[in-house]
């Protein structure tokens with residue numbers, strides 16, 4: 001049996017009114033959006049951290065410093081492509097990714113197939129190997145007040 005490892009990732013971003021909202025590489029066209037140094041794609045950041053963690057390659061802040069102008073406003077799909085290069089250098093390929101987004105609004109279900117397609121293309125995997133789920137926070141806490149958005153991801157990697 002090939003050697004396998006698991007990884008876990010978490011990310012959180014503030015929501016600001018009249019700000020673009022990019023999630024899984026999809027522009028959500030909402031009244032507010034996630035704020036951060038890159039495109040603030042909370043889903044992709046959690047996935048990148050899960051992949052880096054599984055391969056014991058530190059974390060997203062280590063590789064993509066938020067003081068580095070190269071990453072300012074960049075699409076996080078490019079960060080994911082870079083993470084895949086790092087994994088392949090260590091001989092790892094993705095088994096599967098499972099992610100969960102916690103957000104009060106807008107509804108994400110209609111956008112999930114497009115997010116899966118974007119992530120599959122950037123990571124060089126099939127859409128069946130990337131699961132994306134979404135839940136609200138039942139109107140509680142900072143997520144419930146629509147002050148922020150959170151994403152979690154786990155992944156399995158295998159020696160190729």
Ligand SMILES: [Zn+2]
Nearest residue numbers: 011040042045
């Ligand atoms: Zn982030």
